[in-house]
Amino acid sequence: MLTRMSSLFLRTLREDPADAEVPSHKLLVRAGYVRRVAPGVYSWLPLGLKVLRRIENVVREEMDAMGGQEIQFPALLPREPYEATNRWTEYGPNLFRLKDRKGGDYLLGPTHEELFTLAVKGEYSSYKDYPVILYQIQNKYRDEERPRAGILRGREFLMKDSYSFDLTDEGLSESYRKHRDAYVKIFDRLGLRYVIVSATSGAMGGSASEEFLAESETGEDTFVRGPGGYAANVEAVTTPAPPAIPLDGLPAAQVHHTPDTPTIESLVDFLNAHRESSVSGTSLGAERTFTAADTLKNVLVKTRQPGAAEWELLGIGVPGDREVDMKRLEASLEPAEVALLDEADFARNAFLVKGYIGPGALAANGVRYLVDPRIVTGTAWVTGADKADHHVVDLVAGRDFTPDGTIEAAEVRAGDPSPDGTGVLEAARGIEIGHIFQLGRKYADAFSLDALGPDSKPVRITMGSYGIGVSRLVAAVAEQSHDGSGLVWPRSVSPFDVHVVVAGKSAELLEGGEAVAAELEAHGLSVVLDDRKASPGVKFADAELIGVPTIVVVGRGLADGKLELKDRATGERSEIDRAGAAELVAGIVRGG
Amino acid sequence: MLTRMSSLFLRTLREDPADAEVPSHKLLVRAGYVRRVAPGVYSWLPLGLKVLRRIENVVREEMDAMGGQEIQFPALLPREPYEATNRWTEYGPNLFRLKDRKGGDYLLGPTHEELFTLAVKGEYSSYKDYPVILYQIQNKYRDEERPRAGILRGREFLMKDSYSFDLTDEGLSESYRKHRDAYVKIFDRLGLRYVIVSATSGAMGGSASEEFLAESETGEDTFVRGPGGYAANVEAVTTPAPPAIPLDGLPAAQVHHTPDTPTIESLVDFLNAHRESSVSGTSLGAERTFTAADTLKNVLVKTRQPGAAEWELLGIGVPGDREVDMKRLEASLEPAEVALLDEADFARNAFLVKGYIGPGALAANGVRYLVDPRIVTGTAWVTGADKADHHVVDLVAGRDFTPDGTIEAAEVRAGDPSPDGTGVLEAARGIEIGHIFQLGRKYADAFSLDALGPDSKPVRITMGSYGIGVSRLVAAVAEQSHDGSGLVWPRSVSPFDVHVVVAGKSAELLEGGEAVAAELEAHGLSVVLDDRKASPGVKFADAELIGVPTIVVVGRGLADGKLELKDRATGERSEIDRAGAAELVAGIVRGG
Structure with missing residues (x-):
């Protein structure tokens, strides 16, 4: 059905919206x-919904092609299933909770693991029923603390979520591989530039997990990649541990008076300034040069398990030349909450001497202490002596202190060695558009989802969970496909195949435009016709802004049997014959 | 894509669900x-979603064909727009309300008048922009007090809601007519038997309003129709008022001692038993026979305006042979709440003598008193004398008491005169599947939605509101299309065009079934193939239960080049040649 701009519910804006920072947000609103x-x-x-539906259909086609079966759960869900998995609590303030008129607790579904698990349990019983892959495309709800960038991170958003149910780990791997292949097809069809990175599991618990990230400067996710093909979400990067060092012959630890050195920088400066003189009676060694990497920075945080009332102290030790990356720390500690200590916390724990915290006081006071994997046995550190203005030098791991374990919390930097040993990492940013994830038996355990095996014994089902942010994809494609004049849609996503501009107000041109549009539609193309009584300049600008890949201009040349064809992406213009124009354009649309 | 029952996420049930009362609920769950x-x-x-999508697409096609433009609003909505129209309060406990993490008030959209009005105000400004019709197909939320009958009255349900925006009343009438025509096409395509009835406006306020009711014994809506084509929702029936009677010469009102007559029945019996004797000293007249229709029953209720703290008393007077119909009363008083008086209310208002309430005490105590339209000036009634065991006879309206107005609250009965004067009404039940409604300027006023007219003066926009219960239609069609064996879908709605049953477990039959199914699909039909290792009896029963209109059986006859064709609705079976079977079936599906 022909869409006419004269009646289309669309008003483009000249100005960027005040709250918009990223290009997709600006352009999707302006257009x-x-x-x-x-x-x-x-x-x-109308235009946005058309793009959304086209993306949704690509996702649906590939999900169907891989054998997924579409169902649909409600968004309004009772509390009980989420209570059974503790997610009612774990989700914290991200969950929209509400009560019905009878006081019953409900939530707006953020993801539907519980419901899918219960559905399969309700219908299936025998091992012969498996495997099965179910999916839905549905509005999801998350009360994001910082919704941003328009539809890029919304609180109501359209998502495809699918779940695989298998009898064996091998089956799960196969379902996972099917999803991975389908996702590659989907994102390829949408014309996206993306990477597949190793990922942490988020709140889900489980094992193998990869994220699909659309490459974009404005993305929220930082990822790294190595020359050998390694790519990972920063939260998922593992730090290669150096070999341990024999303890024999290492110098003894010595406490030094290091006045006014509460920061790593001031400490390093002090040490280097005083290395030739005696510090607290012991020489540091004249030939020794200290850097931040020689220091051990101890950051104190507090953590709280889901549903727990009390916070617990936790010490994090990282080499002093690196910051603690809170997102990596949070990912490592999930599902627990993490917060920095406030003044009251310090006041309550007098053994924490701010700026001079060392492993000693933590151990003495029963505070759990986790360190960066680089801090292996035999490494010697300058660190706090738990006394104002004092540090200890050559405190040796495995000899002078023993951490409770390691943690991935230190920042990852471009130039760090790639965990696959192929070279150094480079950093880039991306938008998470898909996530595939071997969930394992967490939800099957929670709901006792078993199949009766061939030997009549129950087999616990293993699951995978797979998401695509459908509405977010609209923004992700827009982030990758725009220029200074507006949007530049890939053909697979564009709200129309062709944008016909009537460049004038005469009845002849309008009739010509209608005829061209009708012919294009007869060739199976979807068309928007700009039949407004506006100036050609306004119409051209709107066509650029809206971003349909092929623009046909019906202008002065019509009298001579000519039309103008414009490629939105390249800006190339060419004159084409009116006769046969529809066929020519259809060929370009189909071929391009 | 061929659907195979061996892997379809479907398990049929032999037993009706315990909570199901109506056939559609039982069958949609069992199947x-x-x-x-x-x-x-x-x-x-999967099967339900397919039917839902097919219905949704019929609705979408006809909405697009009439010039509607599809958009989509969120379901999660901020309070403010609904506060502006007072619906945040008026909706009462039917609204799902929730708070976000920052304490902001939100609701789950029950209908979207406010959002559509604001959207048009945001985009449009000139009279040249109008008219416009916008629609969405979206999950809606209402916290029904009594959700019932499965998806027939749900709390989360899929609805098409559209809104028209016009400059003039004539424009609104035209938009209304377009919707009416589109609805007729939609419900015809879905194969429904339905009536279009005059309706009250519900909580919307406004003028012309019609409901589309699918005829069904299990419907919640009672409607009446007259021989001349009049049809109305019971809430919308207007009672023709008889002509007033001259007051001259009417007998005077007399109070009688009528012991133990707190009910209409006991009162009528008493009066007829004592008509020849003297009652309280005055004869009732020996020739007079009393019926319940001679009595005036006064029902006391209390009402509360939306947002008001206090309840107000209200007296309702109806002829004693009729009950007060609470749904009609509520519709007449909307948006106020209505409740019957409790003992405490009577205790607080000692002038209300239960069983003997008359107009006198109401007037004397300032209680508003509304009467049935039949109670016109000059009609004489037996009614309560506001004193235990006493009634007044020949109390004449307009002489002895003057009501504050009339109200449609008395029950409507089959046999009542049709308001169009063509005869008497008959009663039937239906399921509300559509509602069209001239909303007028209520929402435009609330948000100052004006167009700048050709004379540069603002023109207030007038709106229409039009709904179709898309998910409810699945149940409505099922209510009309089933038999003792299961569902019997119309072709336009069926989850598949053809159900192919492999009646046996041999490899030959299975291959034969696959080949037949592939040929049918090659003819553009959607097919479900029952390739399970189950007995033919189980498969036939499931085919009947699932309700695909055309069933092809691949059985013993295959060896002789024969298939069996079965029509689900009529039960007719016929043998057809294997060669050319797909073409034959395609013809039946397309033609039928």
Whole structure:
């Protein structure tokens, strides 16, 4: 059905919206695709809904092709299943909770592991029923602390979530591989540039996990990649541990008076300034040069397990030349909450001498202490002596202190060695568009999802969980496909195949435009016709802004049997014959 | 893509679900279309989702064909727009309300008048922009007090809601007519038997309003129709008022001692037993026979305006041969709440003598008193004398008491005169599947939605509101299309065009079934193939239960080049040649 701009519910804007920072947000609002209703909550206007539906259909086709079966759960869900898995609590303030008129507890579904597990348990019983892959494409709800960038991180968003149910680990691997292949097809069809990175599991618990990240400067996810093909979400990067060093012959630890050195920088400066003189009676060694990497920085945080009332102290030790990356720390500690200590916490724990905290006081006071994997046995450190203005030098791991374990919490930097040993890492940013994940038996255990095996014994089912952010993909594609004039949609996603501009107000041109549009539609193309009584300049600008890949201009040349064809992406223009134009354009659309 | 029962996520049930009362609910659960998650909250399994999508697409096609433009609003909505129209309060406990992490008030959208109005206000400004019709197909939320009958009255349900925006009343009438025509096409395509009835406006306020009711014994809506084509929702029936009677010469009102007559029945019996004797000193007249229709029953209720703290008393007077119909009363008083008086209310208002309430005490105590339209000036009534065991006879309206107005509250009965004067009404039941409604300027006023007119003066926009219960339609069709063996889908709605049953377990039959199914699909039909290792009896029973209109049986006859064709609705069976079977079946599907 022909869409006419004269009646289309669309008004483009000249100005960027005040709250927009990233290009997709600016352009999707300016070009009339979406409108904001509340923070992280958007309406889809006709053009936006068309793009959303096209992406949704690509996802659906590939999910069906790989053998997925579509079902649909409600968004309004009772508390009980989420209570059974503790996610009612674990989700914390990210969950929208509400009560019904009878006081019953409900939530708006953030993901549906519980419901899918219960559905399979309800219908299936025999090993012959398995494997099965189920999916839905449905609005999800998460009360994000910082909704941002328009539809890129919303609080109501359209998601495809699928779940695989297998009898064996090998079956799960196969279901996982099927999803991975389907995702590659989907994102390829959408014309995206993306990487597949190793990922942490988020709140899900489980094993193998990869994220699909659309490469974008404006992405929230930082990832790293090595020359040998290694790629990982920063949260998932593992730090190669150096070999341990024999303890024999290492110098003894000595406490030094290091006045006014509460920061790593001031400490290093002090040590280097005083290395030739005696510090607290013991020489540091004239030939020794200290760097931040020689220091051990102890950061104190507090953690709280889901549902627990009390916070617990936790010491994190990292080489002094690196910051603690809170996102990596949080990922390592999930599902526990993490917070930095406040003044009251320090006041309550007088053994924590701010700026001079060392492993000693932590051990003496029963505070759990986890260190960066680089801090192996035999490494010697300058660190706090638990006394104001004092540090200890040559405190040796495995001799003078013994951490409770290691933790991935230190920042990852471009130039760090790649864990696969192929060279150094480089850093880039991306938008998470898909996540595939071997969930294992967590949910099957929670709901006792068993199949009766061939030997009549129960077999615990193993699951995978797989998501695609469908509405987010609209923004991700837009982030990768725009220029200074507006959006530049890939053909697979564009709201229309062709944008016909009537460059003038005469009846002849309007009739010509209608005829061209009708012919294009007869060739099976979807067409928007700009039949407005506006100036050609306004119409051209809107066509660029809206971003349909092929633009046909019906202008002065029509009298001579000519039309203008414009490629939105390259800007190339060419004159084509009116006769046979529809066939020519159809060929370009299909071939391109 | 061929669907195989061996892997389809479907398990049919032999038993009706315990909570199901109506056929559609029983069958949609037994045949594996839907599953209950919480009261009024359902999941759609693969077959159910297919039917839902087919209905949704019929609705979408006709909405697009009439010029509607599809958009999509969020379901999670901020309070403010609903506060502006007072619906945040008016909706009462039917609204799902929730708070976000920052304490902001949100609701789950029950209908979206406010959002559509604001959207048009946001995009449009000139009279040249109008008219416009916008629609969405979206999950809606209402916290029904009594969710019932599976998906027939749910708390999360799929609805098409559209809104028209016009400059003039004539424009609104035209938009209304377009919707009416589109609805007729939609419900015709779905194969429904339905009536279009005059309706009250519900909580919307406004003028012209019609409901589309699918005829069904299990429907919640009672409607009446007259021989001349009049049809109305019971709530919308207007009672023709008889002509007033001149007051001159009417007998005077007399109070009688009528011991133990707190009910209409006991009162009528008493009066007829004592008509020849003297009652309280005055004869009732020996020739006079009293019936309940001669009595005036006064029912006391209390009402509360939305947002008000206090309840107010209200007296309702109806002829004693009729009950007060609470749904009609509520519809007449909307948006106020209505409740019957409790003992405490009577105790607080000693002038209300239970069983003997008359107009006198109401007037004397300032209680508003509304009467049935039949109670016109000059009609004489037997009614309560506001004193235990006493009634007044020949109390004449307009002489002895003057009501504050009339109200449609008395029950409507089959046999009542049709308001169009063509005869008497008959009663039937239906399921509300559509509602069209001239909303007028209520929402435009609330948000100052104006267009700048050709004279540069603002023109207030007038709106229409139009709904179709898309998920409810699945149940409505099922209510009309089933028999003792299961569902019997119309072709336009069926999850598949053809159900191929392999009646046996041999490899030959299975291969034969696969080949037949592939040929049918090659003819553009959607097919489900029952390739399970189950007995033919189980497969036939499931085919009947699932309700695909055309069943092809691949059985013993295959060896002789024969298949069996079965029509689900009529039960007719015929033998057809294997050669050319696909073409024959395709013809039946397309033609039928």
